[in-house]
Amino acid sequence: xxxxxxxxxxxxxxxxxxxxxxxxxxxxxxxxxxxxxxxxxxxxxxxxxxxxxxxxxxxxxxxxxxxxxxxxxxxxxxxxxxxxxxxxxxxxxxxxxxxxxxxxxxxxxxxxxxxxxxxxxxxxxxxxxxxxxxxxxxxxxxxxxxxxxxxxxxxxxxxxxxxxxxxxxxxxxxxxxxxxxxxxxxxxxxxxxxxxxxxxxxxxxxxxxxxxxxxxxxxxxxxxxxxxxxxxxxxxxxxxxxxxxxxxxxxxxxxxxxxxx
Numbered sequence: 001x002x003x004x005x006x007x008x009x010x011x012x013x014x015x016x017x018x019x020x021x022x023x024x025x026x027x028x029x030x031x032x033x034x035x036x037x038x039x040x041x042x043x044x045x046x047x048x049x050x051x052x053x054x055x056x057x058x059x060x061x062x063x064x065x066x067x068x069x070x071x072x073x074x075x076x077x078x079x080x081x082x083x084x085x086x087x088x089x090x091x092x093x094x095x096x097x098x099x100x101x102x103x104x105x106x107x108x109x110x111x112x113x114x115x116x117x118x119x120x121x122x123x124x125x126x127x128x129x130x131x132x133x134x135x136x137x138x139x140x141x142x143x144x145x146x147x148x149x150x151x152x153x154x155x156x157x158x159x160x161x162x163x164x165x166x167x168x169x170x171x172x173x174x175x176x177x178x179x180x181x182x183x184x185x186x187x188x189x190x191x192x193x194x195x196x197x198x199x200x201x202x203x204x205x206x207x208x209x210x211x212x213x214x215x216x217x218x219x220x221x222x223x224x225x226x227x228x229x230x231x232x233x234x235x236x237x238x239x240x241x242x243x244x245x246x247x248x249x250x251x252x253x254x255x256x257x258x259x260x261x
Contacts, residue, residue, distance in 0.1 A: 117161050118140060118144060122140045131193060132180075172197050176195045213252070231248060
């Protein structure tokens with residue numbers, strides 16, 4: 001026979017278990033809901049982070065697109081400019097080619113002209129009043145040597161020839177005194193020359209005892225009288241800047257009679 005007390009305790013336990021069974025069944029879905037909510041929150045955070053990353057990448061790509069678009073515009077403008085520059089260079093190249101052909105033709109014409117100019121200058125110096133003979137003939141010789149040099153351009157050669165002509169032209173409007181050697185009475189002597197433009201050429205010995213003027217028509221020296229030597233001496237001082245300028249009376253050969261005035 002069972003103990004009544006033991007039976008009572010067993011019955012009580014069974015009742016409690018019966019009462020707790022619904023509570024256990026009720027707590028399990030709630031826990032699942034709470035757990036699912038946590039998972040959803042974490043998933044949403046991960047999704048938001050991913051969205052933020054994609055947004056940053058999109059902005060970076062958009063900025064890069066704008067930069068590349070500006071570079072593309074700049075390159076388009078640059079390419080257009082290069083195209084125009086290329087066209088211009090082609091036109092300039094054609095022009096230069098034509099000019100080179102023209103220059104070659106011009107050189108064929110101008111070189112003989114320059115040679116003739118040098119020979120004419122030589123003839124002029126030889127037949128001109130005989131002042132600075134060595135210097136002027138040396139200038140002509142240098143021009144002849146210059147024409148044979150390949151390292152000097154045609155333009156430079158032509159400029160030098162014109163320069164020589166200009167020097168000869170300047171002689172006609174200057175007053176000059178210089179010393180040089182001259183054969184006097186069969187003896188080579190150092191004398192003082194006086195050049196008055198191309199109008200008159202005179203010389204006087206250093207001792208002042210002899211003086212003469214150049215007769216262009218007779219191509220010879222004509223001695224002057226003692227009264228004219230003083231005028232030549234004064235003119236030499238003026239030309240050498242040893243005296244103030246003054247009115248000079250110098251002997252000049254007449255065009256026909258070869259007489260002095």
